């Protein structure tokens with residue numbers, strides 16, 4: 628029986644192999660391995676894609692959040708609000724500035740930040756909110772930005788899973804003070820190694836972040852800020868530029884697959900399907916269903932050779948690394964419920980309708 632993976636990076640590489648080879652050879656011939664025109668070209672094309680003013684690339688999506696927070700002056704004694712049901716990087720970036728992550732639970736239907744609970748979490752120490760556009764769907768940015776503006780705090784979109792998503796017609800990267808992206812290989816736009824970027828409407832903030840990611844430099848040996856070394860490799864920039872040209876098509880293919888799943892799994896008892904808010908046009912980084920007997924469903928699918936995932940099995944407030952924050956079980960009931968019931972089904976642009984039918988049949992057989 629052929630294995631059907633959760634994500635298939637081989638299939639995508641096969642479809643662009645010769646273009647990738649040419650792009651890599653061009654960088655090797657130029658012998659510019661850090662910086663250079665390939666990085667600037669990718670930044671400007673990704674800014675056009677995001678419909679924002681400027682993009683600054685960096686080493687990875689975790690650093691992207693960290694650098695923007697630093698540029699906004701966030702540090703020890705400050706608090707930054709985010710959600711507990713995300714990859715740990717979101718909170719790690721906050722912690723690494725010296726600030727304290729403060730969690731707000733998510734909505735049961737969309738698994739996105741529950742804006743009804745947001746204002747109560749803001750204190751005089753709060754400097755920023757980092758909503759996560761989880762699974763490729765945008766958090767309710769109008770409500771978040773309204774509270775943020777009124778209370779004088781910044782908003783950074785964690786768009787690591789949402790390259791190209793739209794909210795009320797506007798692309799992520801234009802909705803808050805800044806947005807951060809990851810180009811980890813499995814993301815909707817993935818490098819062949821690590822990579823990240825920050826998107827801005829405000830050029831002054833972009834300039835500050837551009838300095839911070841490159842040793843706080845304003846000239847080769849003139850350092851205005853205590854920065855860090857977090858640059859996008861030139862080889863990765865060349866790879867990303869090739870792949871960016873396909874991203875709208877790939878996101879559309881993900882949408883078609885998601886639509887098939889939604890249609891063909893609609894009547895399965897006790898299976899909760901993803902809900903898309905009316906204002907959203909998601910890019911389906913993951914297709915996540917929920918079931919009260921999730922582990923049994925996962926075991927069944929794995930036995931059928933179908934790759935599945937759990938995003939994420941332990942909410943951040945219950946991670947050992949965050950024991951010092953003093954949170955306890957029961958504090959974020961929706962995030963906790965999601966962690967024990969969610970299951971990610973195979974979803975990638977090259978997945979065929981036949982593959983979807985095979986997954987659907989296996990889910991039906993299991994339940």
Ligand SMILES: *Cc1c(COP(=O)(O)O)cnc(C)c1O
Pocket residue numbers: 687688689690713714716717759785787788808809810811821822823
């Ligand atoms: C992948 C991811 C990150 C971190 O990105 P890296 O490039 O791996 O550092 C941050 N936030 C979310 C929600 C992610 O999915």
